[in-house]
Amino acid sequence: MNADFIDALEQIEKEKGISKEILIDAIEAALISAYKRNYGTSQNVKVYINRETGEVRVYSAKSVEEIVEDDLLQISLEEAKEIDRNYEVGDMIEREVTPKNFGRIAAQTAKQVVVQRIREAERGIIYDEFVNKESEIVTGIIQRMSKGNVYINLGKAESILSPTEQIPGEAYNHNERIKTYIVEVKKTTKGPQILVSRTHPGLVKRLFELEVPEIHDGVVEIKSISREAGSRSKIAVYSHDENVDPVGACVGHKGVRVQTIVNELKGEKIDIIKWSENPEELIASSLSPSKVLKVIANEEEKTALVVVPDYQLSLAIGKEGQNARLAAKLTNWKIDIKSESQYNESLEI
Structure with missing residues (x-):
């Protein structure tokens, strides 16, 4: 590696917002593993990259000990004194062991680390962008369908519309524009997973x-x-x-x-x-489009008896009880609907 590589890291720092120091630290850590893997050693090594020239140097680090139990990790006090009389037990001695052909391995490893870090940073940016859009609408283009899931291209990312979040009977056609609601954004190793809904x-x-x-x-x-x-x-x-x-x-x-x-x-x-803050008015309106004659509300139990004209009973209840069910969800009241005849009969009993 050379000064051009350092310039490239500085350019990445400006364009991608990834610190040059963080990249160099990551490269140094990766080069330690690369050195051990390529040279079959388990010795304690350190790698230093010159921040100006890009030059890479590898050092073997050994601790000074009275008794040497592991030649790869330790050096005797006597041998250390031969190098420098000032060494004491517990000191660390570093000796350069940079192989002649290590530059090629270093360049290859550095490239892999930089590409990986850029990818991670870009995923992080996309995650941050979409996590702030939770509970918002996004417009995308349907890309593909697989195992019941619909995958939608949102530009920078892809969202997933699962079968449970699809409108029953709705067709999803390739390349069709579609609006969806972001339910959740999850952080995964492959990037953000954006879960959307149409329901x-x-x-x-x-x-x-x-x-x-x-x-x-x-x-x-x-x-x-x-x-x-x-x-x-x-x-x-x-x-x-x-x-x-x-x-x-x-x-x-x-x-x-x-x-x-x-x-x-x-x-x-x-x-x-x-x-309306008035429960009777709200409940009567909620049963639209049917007309309501009377609402008798029990505020303590949040239950209401609703009286409708005889000819409006089926409309008030709705097909398979849908209108009544939606009115109950809307108002958060339990609603019992009776026709005018049924209500009058109950009064006579």
Whole structure:
């Protein structure tokens, strides 16, 4: 190695942000192993790289002892005194043992270490970038499918959309652009593992933040979301400005804003309701699109009896109970729905 190599390390320090000293220390440590491996020795050696010229020197280090038990690691006090009268027991003596052809091995080893460290540093940068994007939306291009997993190119990294995070029945086509929600970023030996989702309620929340300026600016707040991915979502919104209608802001002119989100979710229906601190109002709204006649709430047990017109019962409950189920998740109340006839009959008993 030579001065050009040192210049190259300084350039890497500027471009990649990896300290030259850290690289040299790593190379010196690797060269010790390389020396022992190539020259079949178990002696205690040290490697020094000149920070200016790049010259590499190898030294054998031995401790000064009264009685020598291992010639490779120790030297007698008598022999040490012949080298320098000032040596005492416990001192370390270093003698240069640099082989003539060690420069080639040193250059090869140094290159491997530098490449490895650059790769590690780049992985670290990518990890730091994406770990800060957890719970955010990213747009990528579908690269491939394998064992049910969808692999998405995010530019600097690849994310994994596992079968459990895929919307039932949704098709994932090669080279198609897709928005996903980052659930978790893990640090692995092969670089960051980015786990994304299409089913997470957070995806709906972030899509509304992207599409509705009033939400992005904090004027309108998303209070609660319940979702059955691929089928239906309910979202409860609240306005901090009495002059701004939270539902209207989310729907947009002629439904443009919500329709953009529905299209992104491949036709998933979205019910937008106005949040209320009043449990009766909130529960009644949560059962949209059905009409509600009466809500009898028990705040201690967080249970509510909801009365709907007879012809609205099936709509209120929803197909396979979906509407009632989503309303319960949205409000965090246990909801029992009865038709007007059923409620009146129960009063007569």
